[in-house]
Amino acid sequence: MVIIEAVLGNISDPDWAARLAEVEVDVLHLDQWEAQKSRFRKNTKMGVELAVSLNRGTNIRDGDVLLWDPKAPAAVIARIELREVMIVHLDELMRVSPEEAMRTCIELGHAMGNQHWPALVKGSVVYVPLTVDRKVMASVMKTHAFEHINYEFTPGTEVITYLTPHESRRLFGGAEGPVHSHAHEHLQSAHTSQMHRHGH
Secondary structure (H helix, E strand, O other): OEEEOOOOEEOOOHHHHHHHOOOEEEEEEEEHHHHOOOEEEEEOOOOOEEEEEOOOOOOOOOOEEEEEEOOOOEEEEEEEEOOEEEEEEOHHHHHOOHHHHHHHHHHHHHHHHHOOOOOEEEOOEEEEEOOEOHHHHHHHHHHHOOOOOEEEEEEHHHHHHHOOHHHHHHHHHHHOOOOEOOHHHHHHHHHHHHHHHOOO
16 A cells, blocks of 8 residues: 655646656546545555545645656556536626626526536636536527527536635536436436435
8 A cells, every 4th residue: 555645746747747758657546526535545547555645625636646656667647537517608798788697697597407407606607517418418508599608518627627625516516426318317316316305
């Protein structure tokens, strides 16, 4: 077992990228929840058991270098598995009347609420993790044809760097489990969860 007490760097750093380019790199796969823990044990892809013990409040990011042995040479990097995220841009609503902007936002919120999509609003952007197939989400957005609203899909790993730990928990916490390919399956699952929460 190898004890990890600090993050050494990240492969996005040119120096680390060059250093690891020609060495054997092992990978520690983590999901969203595991990446937020400061203490846990888990095996790497090659079977090396790591005991992670970081300072409280330290979050592991995708590409973080957890272990580096220049003599081998060998390294272990973290890979965080996150869902894709639909990013809804509201900035164009700044150019319309307050009444129109308010109506559009209410309609957008109503449409997302009907689909039971978890969402996080930050500034003029709404982040929605994929809880159903991307085609289903795009179909819902096209059906409503919201004026002055644009959206795109992007990997969750690109979004999480802009979020606080609290925001990332809100955004990805409701998106655990398999992505459903049909909206009906998702709605049925969400309805069942609500029933359990309310004691029915």
